[in-house]
Amino acid sequence: MDVMARNNVHVSGRGDRAMVFAHGFGCDQNMWRFVAPEFESEFKVVLFDHVGAGGSDLSAYDKSKYSTLHGYADDLAEIGSALGLTDAIFVGHSVSAMIGVLASIKAPELFGRMVLVGPSARYIDDGDYVGGFTEKQIAELLEFLEDNHMGWSAAMAPSIMGNPDRPELAEELTNSFCRTDPEIAKAFARVTFTSDNRSDLPKVTVPTLILQCSEDIIASEEVGKFVRSRIPGSEIVFLKATGHCPNLSAPAEVVSAIRAYV
Template identity: 65%
Template structure:
């Protein structure tokens, strides 16, 4: 099976530009970057893909053992980058893909030159003095609801995640994206997402890193974003005016501007 077809990889932009790889969050696919990625096509080599089990990926490639932890998804990212021959790539991860990005950079540091984390949360469950935004009971209830009623869970959670009540069309899009995901795979991916603990991986990130934090984010509160910033050695923190958890949809211009302001000006490759 081809890595390119397995993850529905699409490459655009400037062939000799610095690579920038966009990784989507839980229940979504590469279409969530459609308002962000085009801006980078003018001076970067842009790579989009779907995690296995999402979007147009090859569902037959889904292996519960491989994808029983975020490391399986990180291995896929590394394989995609190696297949494309990328070097010094900027990896932009949204939500759970922020931690997938952390693991990918740790596994193959020779491939990546920078990491952007949008709404990262290394541990959703509160733990002692650490506040991840959810109690154990919260997460148990969330997962039980997803198990019992995938459609109902999608309709209830999308507005919470999106966080823009005055723009119901955004919540509707996220609901539809959740509903396009295979329910069995979604249940497994949800457990991997919400029960993982990647706090110990943060200090080992050895590339310049940008933490983009939304305002009023119910999924990744500001305290969590600041925790990530404090524990990733060479990191910068930018607070966005955008509310909710999906600024790639709700505030793409601000998201693009923040990434561009942080990244060095791109140069063409020989």
């Protein structure tokens, strides 16, 4: 299994220390396009797509493996080991924050620091715990995803998967950053929004920074503070950026927060 091809891994930049960027649910490694290049002068920058997203090898998508976040965390650890990374800086957005947490527990030498952007240990409310969503709302989301096929159709799929470098397909490739096989999108949404990693947080031994956006409906301030309270020795920085994707809406603020921490 070629891990580099499977996860569409791209390595760039100068520097001995690696900085690994992991995208969240929805799109692919392009989510880091305004952030990652800023670190190329000092770090070895590693970008990748989760299997099922972006330019990953869709034939590697295994329903049962990816039915929990552990499948994704194993991949992340494998990428790290394929590149021989130790003491790297992990930057994970959204669900990838928890994927990084799991990977760091599995392979404690892999990361020396973690930056979690908009993390949530559990999206669905549970007793006193406020995740922000009810089970019913998540069920509605899974159904709603089928209404947005993102231009994905059975007829298009072969050209998307088989010819990523053919420029004549460029026009058809609109939305490609977020285009996913609807079945995989639904499965990734399910594993993302039904996961519960609250009990994993105390096992983290890596110094961790949480970047918390304001007015983020996916991962609220309360949720971010919960993560901060459970990861030993973690810090939290509140960004002025609003929404769930500060890596796109306020890249400069994200870059300076990461830079200040590492």
